[in-house]
Amino acid sequence: MKKKALIFTAVFGIIFLAVLLFSASIFKSAMAQKEEGHEAAAAAAKEKTELTTADKVETFVGKQKYYVVAGTDKHDAKMYVWVPAGKKAKILSKKASDGISSDKAAKIVQDAGLVSKLKDVHPARENNVLLWEVTYLNKDGQYSFSYVDFTSGKILKNITP
Incomplete structure (x- = not known):
């Protein structure tokens, strides 16, 4: 009986280790992408822009994929650059002072009464419209998105999948 238990434990341990290594490989691959x-x-x-220092790069995937580069220009003014993943769209850039801040975008969505719990705010883009993507849990506990115009601060779209 002990021999069967030992064999079962060894087989289970090997399978568990294999699943763990496979999961780690998938996670590493996903993070690299x-x-x-x-x-x-x-x-x-x-x-292509006045950006001299790139402090942070984020990936935004909406209708199209963009990389948003946050950094500073030669005058140490904070700016954002939206770089398309494909060749069809053009690179757009804005100084942070030309738009609203991420905190202001979050406050606009909260003041609209949509937010139960704020999750995150990221720069976004749809076609040539520069946005802030505000993610949150709504009053019903559903994960939701609001897109706030980077320049005007107007909520352009609310999405609850």
Whole structure:
């Protein structure tokens, strides 16, 4: 009986270890894809705009995929550059002072009475419209998104999947 229990434990341990290693491999691959293209986007942003320092690069996927590069220009003014993943759209840039802040975008959505719990705020883009994507749990506990115009602060779209 002890021998069967030992064999079962060994087989179970080997299977568990294999599943763990496979899961780690998938996770590593997914994280690599998340950051894929960031260096090229930062280089393109520096080459095509006034950006001199790239502090952070985020990936935004809406109707199209964009990389949003946050950094500073030669006057140390904070700016954002939206770099398309494809060649069809053009690179757009704005100084942070030309738009509302992420905190202001979150406050606008909260003041509209949509938010139960704020999750995150990221720069976004749809076609040539620069946005803030505000993610939150709504009053019903559903994960939701609001898109706030980067320049005007107007809520353009609310989505609850």
